[in-house]
Amino acid sequence: MEKQSKVSIRPGVSILTMLKHIQYDPWFALAEFVDNAIDSYQKNGKLLKEIEGEKYQLEVRIEFNDIDNKITIKDNAAGINQKDYNRAFRAAEIPPDNSGLSEFGMGMKSAACWFSDNWCVKTSAIGENVEKTVSFDLNKIFYDKLEELNVTTKPQKENAHYTTIELTSINKMPIKKTKGKIKEHLASIYRDFSRKGTLKIYLDGEILEYKDPIILTAPFPYDSKTNPIYWKKEIDFDIDKGKMFVKGFVGLLESQDSGKNGFALFRRGRVIEGSCDDGFKPTEVMGGVGTSEWKRIFGELHLEGFNVSFTKKGIKWDENMDIFLELLKKDLVSSNFIKQARDYRVNPPKAELRKAAEAVVKATADDIRNHVQPIMNEIRSTPISVNETTELTKTEEVANREFEIEFNDTKWLVTLELSYDDDITDWIEIGSHVLKSKNTDKMLRQVGVRMSLNHPFVIHFAGADKNKLEPILRIAAAIGLAEEAAREVGVKQAGIVRKNLNKLLTSISKS
Incomplete structure (x- = not known):
């Protein structure tokens, strides 16, 4: 009743x-x-x-x-x-x-x-x-x-x-x-x-069942002699003298995946942030969006002593997020996790490589056929004479770094420079004009390599995306150092190849 x-x-x-x-x-x-x-x-x-x-x-x-x-x-x-x-x-x-x-x-x-x-x-x-x-x-x-x-x-x-x-x-x-x-x-x-x-x-x-991502098992990059490593690391550190602590694990995904990457943040056994494909993805730890490490790092971290919003959608970090991220990154750097995530590569399947190769070869061949002939005619009719000692345009609109290498028992001080000056029109320049400082030591060879961010080739294929700029800069640096090495062993007019390259790239990048 x-x-x-x-x-x-x-x-x-x-x-x-x-x-x-x-x-x-x-x-x-x-x-x-x-x-x-x-x-x-x-x-x-x-x-x-x-x-x-x-x-x-x-x-x-x-x-x-x-x-x-x-x-x-x-x-x-x-x-x-x-x-x-x-x-x-x-x-x-x-x-x-x-x-x-x-x-x-x-x-x-x-x-x-x-x-x-x-x-x-x-x-x-x-x-x-x-x-x-x-x-x-x-x-x-x-x-x-x-x-x-x-x-x-x-x-x-x-x-x-x-x-x-x-x-x-x-x-x-x-x-x-x-x-x-x-x-x-x-x-x-x-x-x-x-x-x-x-x-x-x-x-x-x-x-409802949760499927755990597959964790990478692989040696360090470029070192196939080492035994494969299972890339999962236990995490255990405290914040604020034990009043707050973090436990769990960080792993590397077997395959890069922007849907499974990132951290799941637990509290009292339940995910508060980072469920499903909405992982907690701090760039301070995982790198920039779209980078290799960003796509591969994931983990489960249990946070105790932290407060949450009343809807349980987020952690109340207060001033503790910076400390948390600093300790987490320190742990991952010291154990080579970030380096492995950044540098490890898997060769794509041959079918995928073939498809990409066919598309890229066709597009590149079409552009060269349609735009390069006038430049080739100009190169043929106007032989280039490279003045090896010419001082070119100086600019303050640059980012640069110096480093030392050795060639033929001679120490080189290399200045590598990225310019965003609108007046710098060549893709790559070589010479003393980009040196940060002149050195009077006659036993030290000074070399300057500059790449322009405003060249059509860079604008078209990279823009301001640092993940695309880095490989292009590495190619430019290699070309510059190869030219200087050729000059060092007596090759005359070593800069002709670079001068022609600048003109050809300008031509096919404006299409």
Whole structure:
């Protein structure tokens, strides 16, 4: 026989009507219900196993009913007992024990209100032989200024334990593509609980499983003699004298993948940032977007002692992010992880190489055929005389570095320069005009190599992308040093090749 009672929703009536405007993603909203189920299990696990046996597993089942525009979330946790019942339906009332995933007293209410103005909760708690049902109609609550809601009670088995939440008249029912994302994110968020056998999540009858990325096994780059290394490293460091600490692992993906890269940041066993393809990707550690290291570094890091936002979508770093990133990078640099991620390469399949080769050869041949002939005629009719000692244009619009090498028992001081001066028109220049400082030591050979960022070839193929500029600069530097080496061993007019190269590249880069 059903009975009626009341549950207070004071003092949060006005709060409830505002919760629908919270910025949620649907997977994070659904995660609030899963969090509550896990929290109930963690606080009542011993009792649940006494009733169900040691093989008991927490299950959360989510069902989308597109026809009726309804979402149902059901768990087999311990239920909401009478002593917690009033608190459970008052917004922002923090649980007495908030050390688990039920932390702010907002999750179920905020997520339910975000999805719908109309929802109900049915629950039966261990040791209570009743099922209690309460229904929320936000419009009625607001306009009638309700401070209490009716609770319907009916008999149930004493050891029945569950909570069922029904969300009706959904404001935005997830479409097929979004449902796929929800599956991926929930599997990712709760991977740690699933691995331990604590939790099973079902969505429309399908069990959600997280697939771990394959970790790279390979030797150091350019050193095939070393044994292959399994590129996974345990992480364990503390921040603020042990008040906060980080544990977990960092790995390198077997294949570069911008969907699986980045870090998943856990707190209390649950991913807070970095679920699915939305990894936490700090450039301070992973390098620039699109770089080899950015595409290959990933990991799982458990952060303890850190606070989170009440929607559990992000870590509250305060001033600790810089310290965290500094310690993490230091650990990865010292163990060669970043170097391996940056330098390791896998030869593409031959079919892929053949396809790329055919496309590139065709495009390049077409450009040369269509644009180079006038330059070839000019080169033939006007032999180039290279003045080896000419001082060319000086400019301050540069970035440069000096380094030393040795050739023919002579030490060279090389200045490598990148110019962004509009007046520098040649792609590559060689000579003393780019030297940072003149050295009077006759035993020291000074060499200057300059590449122009404003040359059409660089603008067309690289722009300001440092990942594309670096290989082009390396080619230019190699050409410059090869020319100087040729000159050193007596080759006359060594700069003719470079002069012709500048003209040809200008011609075929403007097409």
